[in-house]
Amino acid sequence: MSSNHHLVLRVVAKLLIPAIALFAFYVQFHGDFGPGGGFQAGVILAVAVILYALIFGVDEARRAVPPWLVRAGCAAGVLIYAGVGVATLIGGEAYLDYDALGPEHHHGQHLGILLVELGVLTTVASVMLAIFYAFAGRAPDIPDEEW
Amino acid sequence: MIAAATIALIVAAVMSAARLFYGPTFYDRVLAVNSFGTKTVLFLAAFAALIGRPDAIDIALLYALINFVATIAILKFFRYRTFDVALSRMGSSAPENAGSTQQGAGAEDDGDLS
């Protein structure tokens, strides 16, 4: 019953969780240059939270990233992405034509790509967590037998 | 040189895969999956050097980080039959309780979705 039972695991996890989250943001912002982008970064960010949940319990993870936030995040990402399109419409260009976002040609494109990738990140990370919460919070309902 | 290393890694991966197929125990398989992941990480790094594209290093790095999570998940699932416990608070005697209460309760119930 000692709380030091999984000491090594907890210490390693504490070291790794920020590293994984940082790597997620690296993937997010490095997407312009190398492989990666919002989809991958979103999954990696969710993995960081999942590792936290695995080590410290799903309840603790729910306190850190509450379900209402996850639910809002799923929709918020779509709103960000679609909202960029609306902004370009208001800017006088076609839907999702990022040139409307910046004075100079590449500037608008870069800003647009950055924003929509942010939307993708938000939705993907939230949905992955939603799936994890939905399944992992359940008590085992299955008979225990030898594998 | 690097090509030879890459081929050696492939051979090592095949050996890990064999352990993964034939078990026989659960821990053999977990270890095999984990070492298979490590082989892949190394393979990707070697391959990146081989074809002169550093992008694959990112992928190798990602695997190195994420393979750990998958292994933790597998082991925790095997030990506790649920993700809903905190490893920091769970003592060694708790899982036996968790397992035994399920034994009688759901002998014929294999999931409510079936």
Place this chain on the structure above:
Amino acid sequence: MSAADVISLYPAFIVEHAAPLVVVVPLIAAALAAMTPGQRPAWLITLGATGASTLLAILLLAQTMTQGVVSYALGGWVAPIGIEYRVDQLNAMILLLVGVFGFLCALYAPRSVDDEIPQSMRGLFYSCFLVCFTGLMGVAITGDAFNLFVFLEISSLSTYVLVGIGSHRDRRALTASYNYLILGTIGATFFVLGVGFLYAATGTLNIADMAERLSGLEASSTVRAGFAFIVVGLGLKVAMYPLHSWLPNAYTFAPSVVTAFLASTATKVAFYALVRFFYSVFDPGFVFEGAFWIWLVAPLGVIAMLAASVQAVFQTDIRRLFAFSSVAQVGYMLLGLSFGTAAGLGAGLLHLLNHAMMKGALFMAIGAAALRFGVMRIEEFRGLGRTMPFTMAAFTIAGLSLIGVPLTAGFVSKFALLNAALERGWWWAVVAIAVSSILALIYVGRIIEAAYLKAPPTRDGVSAARAPAPLSMLIPLWTLALANVWFGVNAGFTTSLACNAAMMLTGDGVCIGPGAAP
């Protein structure tokens, strides 16, 4: 009021960007509805978004009437580099159909949803409904083969969820949803494989561009396999006869409003996609090669008309009955498609419109009966003519239309189909239409008989009280019932929609003609 007058009613900004907005408005509304805590705001958002989308669809239809094809380059990238929205007479018709039925179902929804879905989930339910609506709109409007797949997936995924929500009333909804998910995913995979092969052969994903570059490649095995994969994939979504097994259970166990919406739009949009690939991507000359139509699509259509109608006759669950009937009606549309003439295609498309009206009204009436009495089986419908007079009157009108009684919309499209069959000289198709109509008379007749000729159930000697459906259900229900009559007497609008689309696709100058004025 001419089309130009209609366009002048809209602000210039909207006119310019109508094509993306018709999809994006419900899309943003779906995200907003998911974030709204209460159910009423979510419902109001749904109603507003579907209504706005319908108005935009009307605008697009008017635009296609004045300028022919509306093309919109998303992201400012001109096709084939970017994704193109391309609205012609065919798309505009389908967009209007989805828009109107989405709006009517949204109007119909609140009472039914309150009854069938737990309170905490209603906001998300409306969000999911809007996602499905968005997906169907997206499939109908896009001019890009891969974009079509993306929106097909959006609509399919949300449909699986919407069917699964029926589990709060009946656990079997989960199995139905699961079966639908497996088959639907196989269908989507086949479709995307087909698109992939076409991309490998042509190097483009834009439908118009693909069609151009496919000429001369008819003999390529890659193109042929791609064609086959697309037909099977979309055939699953359309519920083409041997691939229809997901449909009856999905319609039976889904929440009432979902069944009404799916029955009137989902298979229609998939049918549209099939027509689009047959006519706009592949050269009909290529498609006709090997008599593909005559030996595959036409027999399958006829088998569906007969076999599914027979199965419908033997059903006891009323929603299952009409689900099999839907499979049969898809057979009518496929038969029309298989004629390969403007008259046949026009009749098929006309039946598509009319069938949406019938099935929408029928499933809405069934939902109202389920709300008041919780009844689902034919014998439980006894006396409903007395206890729910308005609902059953609308039900009867739609039922007569399904049979094809003169002065209803169903008659117009069946007559057009008969004409097209005679023009082609396919007497067996005429026989099949007649037999299928008689079978429809039997299965609809059983219900109407139970509702009007049998006494309402009694308890302790007191017969069940009159319990008319709420007004929020009766308004959309009667709108559709009256539409069945209106477009049966005065079929000019629907016929011209279907005919113009068919003539544009086939390049024939003559369409239904005699069927237009029965």
Place this chain on the structure above:
Amino acid sequence: MTAREAAEVASPFLFHEIVFLDIAILAMMAGVGWAIIRERRLFVVVMLSGAYSLLSAAFFVALDAVDVAFTEAAVGAGISTTLMLAAMLLTAREARRPAAGMRIAPLAVVAVTGAALLYATTDLPDFGDPDSPANAYVGRAYLVRTPDEVGTPNVVTAVLASYRGYDTLGETVVIFTAGLGVMLLLGLRGARRSKYAEARRQRQAAARLENQLNNSDEDETS
């Protein structure tokens, strides 16, 4: 210059070594795939899928599709193992062996599909052919136009987020829908929510039964 060309320049023999690597990876994938089919213990299947995903990511790298490999690495290896284990909490631990009759039809479907795929490949352009339609037409246009029009060094990002950004919006909605589905069908609070739903369903069933008894003279629950 693709990786394959680069490799060919680097060493005339290397190309064959890469082919050897391709074959080795594909053979292992086939082996793992076969093992997945044969295995009935879901737990082992999950682990094998993890290995399969590692292999496919390696294969994507060998095909020079690093973005795809990256996604496969993040999704296939990282999160799907965890999520599949979580899903296993709710189901049986072993797959049932299907009845003999049930195996014929799927086998036929798979055989026909496989034959169609093989038939399709007979006219496919050669692998890596720079003049194939997919590489020469729009694909080349992306490569040529991206530096000037979008300005991102990674062309894949330019195609994904700008040229075909609308598709990516659609994909985001697909993922959003998956989230909606999970929230609607399972709820975010797992067991607690499902207990609540169960109680509610029982209440509803009771109310409906009462309703039916009020409206009918015979028992209609059968």
